[in-house]
Amino acid sequence: MSDMRWWRRGRRVDESAAVVVGVGNLLLSSALSWMLIGGGPFFEATTRAEETAAQEFAVSVFGCWLAAGLVLFLVLGMMRTLVGHVLAMLLPPAALVLVLLAL
Template identity: 50%
Template sequence: MSVRVPSGTRWTGAAKDAGAAVGALFVEPTTREQENEAWHLAGRIYGYWLVGGLALFPVLGMTRTLVVHLTTMIVAPVALFALVMLSAAR
């Protein structure tokens, strides 16, 4: 899989292919660089989604939706992490 890199970008080696591998379904990162890029992309998407909801829902007067948004974005991942850790401890 090859990626077109805009001129002036100083990506080298595996970093050129990281962008394609990160956004594609069913494609596993093969290098540490690609894995880091995938984690950073996931973090940016999560953060933008969280901040977007926190900014948009109060403006629209959607208080219940804001509470549900916070619950699903913060409580659900913590609960899933706790379940995984508890199942690994057995």
């Protein structure tokens, strides 16, 4: 019975949660994209080893966060939040690639 209660609660707050998750994911995805090109909000790689370590860390955090969000929002039945999560996680890296290709 309690499992059904969590599912209903998730469906009820889906719309407001989608906005919060989308904004949070945009910030996280933008910071991770910045780390992929060698910079960071509070970190600047000075050696090639530091840059590689930052890139590997950013890719692992990105993949885990994307997969965890997909599983969580699918289990809770929060479809708006799921779509917002996927779009907010994939748009900043796609925009970064397009900008870099245009230069």
